[in-house]
Amino acid sequence: MDFSDTPEEAAFRAEVRAFLDANAQRKTAEARSANKSRAMTPEQVAASKAWQRKKAEAGFAGILWPKKYGGREGTPMQHVIFLQEEEKYVVPISVFNQGVNMALPTIMAHGTEEQIARHARPALFGDEIWCQLFSEPAAGSDLAGLRTRAVRDGDNWVVNGQKIWTSNAHFSDFGMLMTRTDPAMAKHAGLTFFMVDMRAPGIEVRPIKQIAGTSNFCEVFLSDVRIPDSQRLGSVGAGWKVALTMLANERLAVSKAEGPDFEDIFLLARSVELDGRPAVEDGAVRERLANWYVQTVGVHYTRLRSNTALSRGKTPGPENSIGKLVGASKAQEIATFGIDLMGMAGAVMDPELAPMEAWFQQALLYSPGKRIAGGTDEILRNIIAERVLGLPGEVRADKGIAFADIPTSSR
Amino acid sequence: MNFDFSEDVVTMREEVRRLLRDRFPRGAVRQAIDAGQSSDPAFWRLLGEMGWLGVAIPEEHGGAGMGYEPLCMIAEEMGAALAPAPFSSSIFLAAEALLLFGNEEQKATWLPRMASGEVIGTLALAEGAGDPRPAAVKAAIRNDRISGDKWPVVDGDLARIAIVAAQGADGEPGLALVELDAAGVSRTLLPAIDAVRRSARLILTDAPADPLPGAQGWGAIERLLDRAAILFAFEQVGGAQGALDMAVSHALDRFAFGRPIGSFQAIKHKLADIYVATELARSNAYYGAWAIDNDAPETPVAAAAARVAASNAYSLAGRENIQVHGGMGLTWESDCHLFYRRARELALIVGSPRHWQGRLVDQLASRDRE
Numbered sequence: 001m002d003f004s005d006t007p008e009e010a011a012f013r014a015e016v017r018a019f020l021d022a023n024a025q026r027k028t029a030e031a032r033s034a035n036k037s038r039a040m041t042p043e044q045v046a047a048s049k050a051w052q053r054k055k056a057e058a059g060f061a062g063i064l065w066p067k068k069y070g071g072r073e074g075t076p077m078q079h080v081i082f083l084q085e086e087e088k089y090v091v092p093i094s095v096f097n098q099g100v101n102m103a104l105p106t107i108m109a110h111g112t113e114e115q116i117a118r119h120a121r122p123a124l125f126g127d128e129i130w131c132q133l134f135s136e137p138a139a140g141s142d143l144a145g146l147r148t149r150a151v152r153d154g155d156n157w158v159v160n161g162q163k164i165w166t167s168n169a170h171f172s173d174f175g176m177l178m179t180r181t182d183p184a185m186a187k188h189a190g191l192t193f194f195m196v197d198m199r200a201p202g203i204e205v206r207p208i209k210q211i212a213g214t215s216n217f218c219e220v221f222l223s224d225v226r227i228p229d230s231q232r233l234g235s236v237g238a239g240w241k242v243a244l245t246m247l248a249n250e251r252l253a254v255s256k257a258e259g260p261d262f263e264d265i266f267l268l269a270r271s272v273e274l275d276g277r278p279a280v281e282d283g284a285v286r287e288r289l290a291n292w293y294v295q296t297v298g299v300h301y302t303r304l305r306s307n308t309a310l311s312r313g314k315t316p317g318p319e320n321s322i323g324k325l326v327g328a329s330k331a332q333e334i335a336t337f338g339i340d341l342m343g344m345a346g347a348v349m350d351p352e353l354a355p356m357e358a359w360f361q362q363a364l365l366y367s368p369g370k371r372i373a374g375g376t377d378e379i380l381r382n383i384i385a386e387r388v389l390g391l392p393g394e395v396r397a398d399k400g401i402a403f404a405d406i407p408t409s410s411r
Numbered sequence: 412m413n414f415d416f417s418e419d420v421v422t423m424r425e426e427v428r429r430l431l432r433d434r435f436p437r438g439a440v441r442q443a444i445d446a447g448q449s450s451d452p453a454f455w456r457l458l459g460e461m462g463w464l465g466v467a468i469p470e471e472h473g474g475a476g477m478g479y480e481p482l483c484m485i486a487e488e489m490g491a492a493l494a495p496a497p498f499s500s501s502i503f504l505a506a507e508a509l510l511l512f513g514n515e516e517q518k519a520t521w522l523p524r525m526a527s528g529e530v531i532g533t534l535a536l537a538e539g540a541g542d543p544r545p546a547a548v549k550a551a552i553r554n555d556r557i558s559g560d561k562w563p564v565v566d567g568d569l570a571r572i573a574i575v576a577a578q579g580a581d582g583e584p585g586l587a588l589v590e591l592d593a594a595g596v597s598r599t600l601l602p603a604i605d606a607v608r609r610s611a612r613l614i615l616t617d618a619p620a621d622p623l624p625g626a627q628g629w630g631a632i633e634r635l636l637d638r639a640a641i642l643f644a645f646e647q648v649g650g651a652q653g654a655l656d657m658a659v660s661h662a663l664d665r666f667a668f669g670r671p672i673g674s675f676q677a678i679k680h681k682l683a684d685i686y687v688a689t690e691l692a693r694s695n696a697y698y699g700a701w702a703i704d705n706d707a708p709e710t711p712v713a714a715a716a717a718r719v720a721a722s723n724a725y726s727l728a729g730r731e732n733i734q735v736h737g738g739m740g741l742t743w744e745s746d747c748h749l750f751y752r753r754a755r756e757l758a759l760i761v762g763s764p765r766h767w768q769g770r771l772v773d774q775l776a777s778r779d780r781e
Binding site: 001002003004005006009077266270280283286287289290291293294295297298299300301302304305307308309311312322325326378380381382384385386388389390391392393394395 | 412413414415416417480659662663670671673674675676678679680682683684686687690691692694695697698700701704715716719720723765767768769771772775776
């Protein structure tokens with residue numbers, strides 16, 4: 001075992017560092033808690049676009065992409081190295097993950113040459129932002145239960161329905177849209193995939209005010225939206241296959257949780273007192289700290305193990321779900337515990353008064369979302385149980401019947 | 412980046428697994444218990460012949476000198492197989508103590524015989540209730556003779572030698588080697604939670620002792636325990652994996668309400684949680700393996716983290732494996748209780764979970780101060 005790069009990896013890392021040093025500030029200790037406001041302002045979106053363009057021009061935006069679309073055709077390990085290094089610098093929050101790491105790889109897998117040529121470069125160079133129009137009020141974890149209808153009309157499709165929990169929809173240019181084209185077919189068979197212009201007539205985006213008071217996801221209403229057939233991705237009825245590609249890419253596009261994490265609660269536990277002594281000396285506090293530490297580094301080392309697999313040319317599998325499953329609950333537990341350590345003042349959210357600019361208080365409110373977005377805790381446990389441990393799927397009441405006949409309520 | 416066992420160790424693992432599977436199919440361990448054996452002498456000789464006992468012992472002392480990666484891997488597989496052998500006591504504790512702190516003569520006398528399996532060793536640290544701490548060492552060594560009451564001493568019934576913690580004339584604790592068949596040593600077997608690995612009580616009355624010159628002061632004992640904690644973590648990870656495999660297999664075979672119980676989310680999610688805890692423990696243990704293989708300054712943090720994660724994972728797996736098995740899990744005939752018992756025994760062997768949680772936090776705080 002060793003943690004050193006191969007000579008090729010080391011050379012690439014040096015190249016990445018040179019680029020980052022020339023274009024961004026290295027994070028300081030205080031910067032750990034920076035960027036914690038989770039609502040994207042127009043200025044932040046503009047900054048994100050500028051940073052994306054800079055990366056694309058330097059050849060770091062599409063490390064895994066083919067060269068003909070502006071990528072580098074690099075290795076998964078190079079992709080990982082770039083993310084590891086970028087994380088050490090103060091850079092704008094990216095709004096391009098869904099486009100560059102999810103939508104476009106899916107379009108490259110299922111789209112026509114014209115479709116790829118139209119959409120690849122604008123996404124890579126930060127000109128066009130993508131969102132994912134998947135979930136609906138009646139289709140969340142049960143994604144294939146979606147009801148937004150697309151009906152053919154000559155060279156167009158007419159779409160009616162509602163999407164929800166769509167991150168970034170209010171400033172997106174395009175959406176990856178899954179619709180139902182045939183309710184008489186079985187649930188997974190009647191779905192068709194489209195790329196939709198988010199400014200098309202009939203699309204209305206309403207930001208949803210979340211529990212932290214901010215809005216970073218939206219409801220999207222589609223009323224008689226006309227989509228040209230040339231914007232269909234994959235065959236009619238093949239929507240689920242396209243969706244699976246997108247979801248597989250979502251799992252690879254691991255984003256690190258915002259925390260607060262072990263280092264933050266450890267700092268807090270050493271700076272506040274319980275009964276006149278540093279909290280870190282309290283037995284109950286020590287037990288929690290130790291367990292969060294081993295979870296935190298355990299996830300980190302698990303990622304290193306999967307990087308090793310990448311480095312040896314293997315594909316990491318669903319075991320990558322561990323990081324998200326563990327990290328989301330841990331963030332919520334740490335936020336709650338941190339606030340409790342502050343005693344009666346823990347309920348105060350004033351950034352002047354609450355430690356670390358009220359980060360723990362903010363995290364109390366945004367961390368529940370981490371356990372739901374991008375696959376709930378429950379879905380992730382199902383994935384681990386079924387795909388890693390080989391356990392059978394749950395018995396289902398929606399198999400082998402037309403979508404239209406699936407029960408939807410107890411009445 | 413290479414954060415996995417080397418190709419050689421991966422290949423060797425197959426051999427280790429095959430031998431353990433042939434030798435200890437499910438049930439063989441219980442037959443050994445029923446026959447009142449805590450070790451299988453033929454198996455122990457075989458371990459010596461295969462070179463597993465001395466895999467990390469340098470060649471000059473009769474071992475294979477292959478370093479700690481293969482030893483960690485063997486520890487993991489022995490843990491999964493619940494193999495009845497004093498492997499960890501003799502190798503993780505006694506041989507390690509001699510390697511770290513023995514003089515040339517002590518090493519030359521004992522290590523080749525421990526590598527071959529001829530001599531079994533153990534560590535006698537505890538003196539009744541409590542976690543490792545200097546003030547708890549009451550046994551005393553004066554003029555190369557030790558008096559004290561040591562219990563529990565794991566595998567103390569099988570061991571030929573014990574590395575005994577005792578305080579010297581200056582009040583500082585240190586380690587000395589005691590031959591257990593010498594005059595002044597009385598040992599009694601103690602009933603213990605683990606049905607296979609037994610513990611003894613050693614009452615030493617002016618027993619002849621040979622001090623390990625390098626092991627003077629509590630720091631030396633902590634160093635030994637840190638290294639052992641990493642090796643035990645692998646044994647614990649192996650045990651957790653063994654219990655998880657058993658639970659998954661039962662969840663696939665057992666039908667209720669017309670379907671395998673493994674299709675119910677209540678069972679699936681439980682098993683997924685055990686998998687996650689075991690993988691986190693495995694990853695922490697890997698870091699520990701890297702630390703001891705390189706004698707890295709990170710070893711104390713790596714050891715405490717590996718131990719905390721491994722004790723958590725094995726406790727969960729041992730407990731929930733019984734739950735998944737339902738009534739069958741409560742029977743002597745199922746192997747569930749063997750994992751359940753071993754999980755507890757291993758969680759306490761070099762100090763309780765609470766002790767290691769505290770040590771981890773202290774080590775992290777002192778690392779940050781530097």
